[in-house]
Amino acid sequence: MTIKIDVDMTKCQHYGQCVFEAPDVFRLNSDDKLEYVAEVDDSERGNVEAAIDICPMQAIFIVD
Amino acid sequence: MTDPVIIVGASMGGLRVAEALRRAGYTGPITAFGDEPYPPYNRPPLSKEVLASDVSLEAVQFPQRDATADVNWVLNTRIERTDLASNSLTDEHGHSHTFSALIIATGIRSKRAEWANPVMTGRHAVRSLDDAIALRAALNPGTKVVVYGAGFIGCETAATARKLGCDVTIVAPGVEPIARYLGLDFAQWIRAAHDAHGVQFRMQSRIDNTIGDDRITGVVLDDGSTLECDVLIEAIGSIPNVEWLAGNDLDLSDGVLTNTAMQAVRTDGTVVTNVFALGDVARFPNALFDDEPRRVEHWNIPTDTAKRVAEVAAAQLAGSDSVDEIVAKRFAPVPSFWSDQYDIHMLAYGIVGLADRSEMLHNTFDDDEFCVGYYRGDELVGVCGVGMRNVVMGYRAKVGSSA
Ligand SMILES: Cc1cc2nc3c(=O)[nH]c(=O)nc-3n(C[C@H](O)[C@H](O)[C@H](O)COP(=O)(O)OP(=O)(O)OC[C@H]3O[C@@H](n4cnc5c(N)ncnc54)[C@H](O)[C@@H]3O)c2cc1C
Ligand code: SF4
Numbered sequence: 326m327t328i329k330i331d332v333d334m335t336k337c338q339h340y341g342q343c344v345f346e347a348p349d350v351f352r353l354n355s356d357d358k359l360e361y362v363a364e365v366d367d368s369e370r371g372n373v374e375a376a377i378d379i380c381p382m383q384a385i386f387i388v389d
Numbered sequence: 390m391t392d393p394v395i396i397v398g399a400s401m402g403g404l405r406v407a408e409a410l411r412r413a414g415y416t417g418p419i420t421a422f423g424d425e426p427y428p429p430y431n432r433p434p435l436s437k438e439v440l441a442s443d444v445s446l447e448a449v450q451f452p453q454r455d456a457t458a459d460v461n462w463v464l465n466t467r468i469e470r471t472d473l474a475s476n477s478l479t480d481e482h483g484h485s486h487t488f489s490a491l492i493i494a495t496g497i498r499s500k501r502a503e504w505a506n507p508v509m510t511g512r513h514a515v516r517s518l519d520d521a522i523a524l525r526a527a528l529n530p531g532t533k534v535v536v537y538g539a540g541f542i543g544c545e546t547a548a549t550a551r552k553l554g555c556d557v558t559i560v561a562p563g564v565e566p567i568a569r570y571l572g573l574d575f576a577q578w579i580r581a582a583h584d585a586h587g588v589q590f591r592m593q594s595r596i597d598n599t600i601g602d603d604r605i606t607g608v609v610l611d612d613g614s615t616l617e618c619d620v621l622i623e624a625i626g627s628i629p630n631v632e633w634l635a636g637n638d639l640d641l642s643d644g645v646l647t648n649t650a651m652q653a654v655r656t657d658g659t660v661v662t663n664v665f666a667l668g669d670v671a672r673f674p675n676a677l678f679d680d681e682p683r684r685v686e687h688w689n690i691p692t693d694t695a696k697r698v699a700e701v702a703a704a705q706l707a708g709s710d711s712v713d714e715i716v717a718k719r720f721a722p723v724p725s726f727w728s729d730q731y732d733i734h735m736l737a738y739g740i741v742g743l744a745d746r747s748e749m750l751h752n753t754f755d756d757d758e759f760c761v762g763y764y765r766g767d768e769l770v771g772v773c774g775v776g777m778r779n780v781v782m783g784y785r786a787k788v789g790s791s792a
Contacts, residue, residue, distance in 0.1 A: 340727055340736060341778050342689070345785070357778040374454075378405065378692055381727055383431055383451065 326367035329388040332359065336384035343380055347372035391417055392487045393461070394702065395478060397468045397633070398494030399423025401431065402668030402691035404451055406492055409699030411456040415706055417489070419460045422480065424467035427518055428453070433688060435521040436545040437729050441552050444525045446518065473637040473661060490702050493645050493653070493666040495630035497686065501623055502537065504598045511605035513622045515546055527620045530554030535608055535618040537596055539566035541728050543624035544579065548730040550622075551586050558589040558616055560596055560608070571773060572747045575761060578754045579730070586731055591616070627686070629670045639664075644672040644684045650716040651698045665702060667694035677721035677789035678743060678770060685724050685740065693722035723788055736781045739763065739771030739788035751780055760784070767791040 330350065339359050343351040350369055351361045365373070370387075377385045394410065396403045399421045407419050423429075430449040434440070439448050463480075470479040477487045499514035513524045524546075528534065532555040536547045539561035547557050563569060565576035566583070580590065591610060600607035600615065607617045629644035638655045640646035645666035646654045651673060653664040666673075668691035672682045697720055704712045726737040744763035750772070752759035758776030762769055762784070768791050774781035 338727075338729070338734060339778060340734075341782050342725065344782065353779050353782070355779070357776070377452075378408075379689060381433060381688060386452075 327364050328367055328370055328373065329364050330361060330373060331363070331386045331388050332361055333382075333384045333386070334359075336382045337380075338382050340381055343376035343385060346375040346379055351376060392476070392489040393418035393420045394490045394492065394706070395419075395486060395488035396421040396492045396494055397478070398496055398630075398668070398670075399425065399462060399464060400429050400494065400496055400668075400691075401451065401688075402494035402496065402670075402695055403492075404429035404453070404457070405692045405695035406494060406667060406698050407457045407460045408454060409695045410703055413699040413703035415699070415703040417706065419457075420463060420486070420488075421460055422463045422466050422468050422478075422486075424465070424481075425517060425519075426465050428462060428464065430518055432516070435518065436515050436542050437549060440515075440521055440525055440528075440546070440549045444518070444521045449518065468633050471634050471637055473639075473664065476663070488663075489706060490663040490665065492698060492702070493631075493634065493664070493670060494668050494691070495633070496669045497627040497629050497644075499623065500626040500628050502596065502625060504596070506599045506601070508599050508601045508603070508605050510603060511601065511618075511620055512599070513620060515542055515622065515624065516627075524620075524622065528553045528555055531556065532620055533618045534558070534620045534622065535560055535596075535616055536622045536624060537561070537608075538624035538626070539563060539590075539592070540570070540624060540626070541567060543622070544583070544730055545728060546622055546624060547583065547588050548586065551583075551588055552731070555620075556589075557587075558591060558618075559583070560591045560594050560610065560616070562593060562595055564592060566590075566592075570742055572744075572761070572763075574754060575747070575773070579733075582731060582733055596621075627669075629684070631670065644670045646682055647671050647673045648716075649674050649676065649720045650701045651694055651720075652701070652716075662705065663702075665698040667691060667698050673720075675721055675724075675740075676719050677723060678740065683740070687724045687726045689725045690722065697722075721789065723785055725785070733775055734778075735773060735775050736778055737771060737773035738781070738785045739769070741771035741773055743770040750784075751777060 467481040499516045534555045568576035595611040598609040631641045653661045672684045674680045728735045741763045750762045760774035763771035772784040
């Protein structure tokens with residue numbers, strides 16, 4: 326099982342808070358811009374949900 | 390039927406603790422009371438991008454998960470009184486409600502100034518969605534706006550009003566905006582950014598009175614001078630919402646005092662084990678820094694304190710033998726904060742206000758991007774940067790330790 330992740334890049338302000346919650350899914354690249362893995366194993370769900378909670382712009386979604 | 394866990398305050402903290410209780414394995418009933426008409430929504434955009442564009446519930450509402458679909462949200466209902474001896478609450482309609490555990494998530498409200506002239510039309514604050522809707526309707530190109538207070542919310546609101554084409558003057562008692570928090574050099578840099586965008590400043594000034602009969606038309610400063618305005622935005626601080634807890638011997642001297650398990654503490658120092666507080670209203674010790682309890686009005690705190698409340702409460706309600714062990718666990722959340730003004734994106738970790746000195750860690754105030762460290766002795770108590778997020782984020786794990 327995998328989950329699909331979508332980040333609304335019109336909302337994302339690249340704060341990187343998600344990086345601390347799910348470091349294997351989200352990172353800021355060398356230009357300080359968000360990069361993420363769009364499809365991850367279901368075992369990451371807890372971390373991704375924590376990232377969703379802590380995203381200041383509420384920009385992260387799990388697409389079911 | 391077993392009494393529910395009752396959450397008072399249906400905002401971010403209330404939502405996060407309901408979610409965390411389910412995650413921690415609590416399956417019993419949960420009731421959440423909130424005095425606003427809206428389900429939990431996100432406040433920070435109310436002084437920033439949402440105020441500049443589309444102030445609506447849709448733009449700020451938190452998504453709700455299946456796990457909390459059975460939470461009984463009782464909105465538009467204020468809790469008026471509490472009797473901890475009988476584990477019961479009374480709402481504004483006179484109905485009483487008993488609980489197994491009480492979770493206090495009532496946050497803070499904007500402090501409002503009191504002036505001799507009673508005019509209210511044209512006076513605004515920015516705390517709730519209704520505040521932001523009312524303010525947005527009043528901000529038009531050419532509107533004369535006075536912002537009273539130069540903290541983060543005052544500065545952000547000033548920047549947004551400027552973006553909307555208003556004439557903006559900030560009036561505040563301090564020497565420089567946000568100086569008490571960020572230090573003088575950083576504050577001067579922020580002021581220069583506002584200057585460049587055409588915001589006027591009357592620092593080291595207080596507003597002594599308002600002018601106007603039906604609506605506000607101006608303010609009188611403490612040097613006797615006057616400023617014309619159509620809109621006055623008061624951003625002069627906050628007051629914890631604790632009046633409804635009076636008469637129970639709780640320590641309510643600045644919010645609700647708790648121990649490191651977020652359990653409420655009485656004035657005699659004893660702990661009420663089934664009463665918890667979290668978010669902006671909670672004054673709790675953070676082991677990252679010391680054992681001094683503090684309120685922290687930062688956005689990650691409702692979420693981090695909610696998790697802590699939930700692990701303790703769920704174990705207690707399940708009658709688990711490990712409650713004492715869980716209560717004794719170290720609790721040391723790293724406060725995180727951000728602020729947007731114009732195209733300036735600030736990111737901070739820790740509690741910058743604890744510092745006795747600051748030091749530029751990367752670049753200088755002449756650069757577009759820089760990062761400042763805040764120290765108490767040798768201990769890094771906070772870090773705040775403009776831009777360079779990877780760099781700022783790299784210091785998060787060092788907050789609370791000696792550099
Ligand atoms: C305009 C603005 C901008 C902000 N920007 C930032 C930012 O950029 N970065 C950052 O880190 N933080 C920011 N914050 C702070 C952040 O929003 C707060 O830390 C967070 O909202 C606190 O959540 P809470 O649930 O503890 O309290 P609150 O969100 O205050 O919720 C408390 C709720 O309880 C209700 N209530 C109170 N008394 C009663 C009662 N007796 N009965 C029933 N209900 C009651 C209140 O009406 C409210 O709905 C900002 C806040 C505001 C207002
Ligand atoms: S936390 Fe949200 S705003 Fe920040 S980088 Fe991640 S998705 Fe973007």
